[in-house]
Amino acid sequence: MAEDAPRLRQTYEDEVRPKLVEQFGYENSMEVPRLKKITVNKGVGEASENEKALDTAVEELRKITGQHPTVNRAKKSIASFNIREGMPVGATVTLREARMYEFFDRLITLALPNIRDFEGVPDRSFDGHGNYTLGIQEQIIFPEIDVDNVDRISGMDVTFVTSAETDEEAYALLKGLGMPFVRRGDEEAATA
Numbered sequence: 001m002a003e004d005a006p007r008l009r010q011t012y013e014d015e016v017r018p019k020l021v022e023q024f025g026y027e028n029s030m031e032v033p034r035l036k037k038i039t040v041n042k043g044v045g046e047a048s049e050n051e052k053a054l055d056t057a058v059e060e061l062r063k064i065t066g067q068h069p070t071v072n073r074a075k076k077s078i079a080s081f082n083i084r085e086g087m088p089v090g091a092t093v094t095l096r097e098a099r100m101y102e103f104f105d106r107l108i109t110l111a112l113p114n115i116r117d118f119e120g121v122p123d124r125s126f127d128g129h130g131n132y133t134l135g136i137q138e139q140i141i142f143p144e145i146d147v148d149n150v151d152r153i154s155g156m157d158v159t160f161v162t163s164a165e166t167d168e169e170a171y172a173l174l175k176g177l178g179m180p181f182v183r184r185g186d187e188e189a190a191t192a
Contacts, residue, residue: 006101008177016176023172033130033164033173038100040065041072042139042156043090056151058091063144065103069093106142107158108178114141120182123171130164132174133157 017032026032044057054071061069069091077085095103112118115138125133137155140147164170175181 008101120180123181126167130170
């Protein structure tokens with residue numbers, strides 16, 4: 001592994017990967033689950049009325065991820081939402097390799113601890129295919145966002161796409177990388 005590799009990439013190679021092999025008994029090194037990509041998606045419903053809202057969302061995602069987002073457009077018209085086919089409705093960034101690991105590191109060490117009364121992220125947002133989606137309610141938890149310049153508090157979805165076959169394997173992978181999961185039973189016990 002290169003000297004300038006992201007810290008979490010090094011952690012994966014040195015600690016997480018051997019633990020996964022031991023825990024699940026993989027015989028082929030290509031079977032060991034790994035993080036493939038992270039997508040950050042921000043919907044902008046009011047983009048049809050306020051063009052500045054889309055520009056703000058794009059700029060915030062660019063600051064948070066360090067990569068320019070792509071604008072998502074409506075695939076079909078929905079009259080009740082005043083949306084026509086082709087209108088901008090959000091922005092997405094797909095992170096891979098070094099940027100992915102650096103974003104993940106900043107998310108778990110800087111951003112998530114900024115959430116008020118933070119006790120951990122829920123462990124029930126897996127999709128059954130080894131992918132995990134985390135909903136973030138406020139973009140201001142990221143240190144890159146200047147709270148004084150924010151017009152409107154908005155959220156985003158962060159999806160962790162893994163090569164894991166099952167949710168159990170993906171959970172072990174993300175937990176090993178430092179994702180602060182709180183088990184459903186632990187969450188209920190803490191609130192009681």
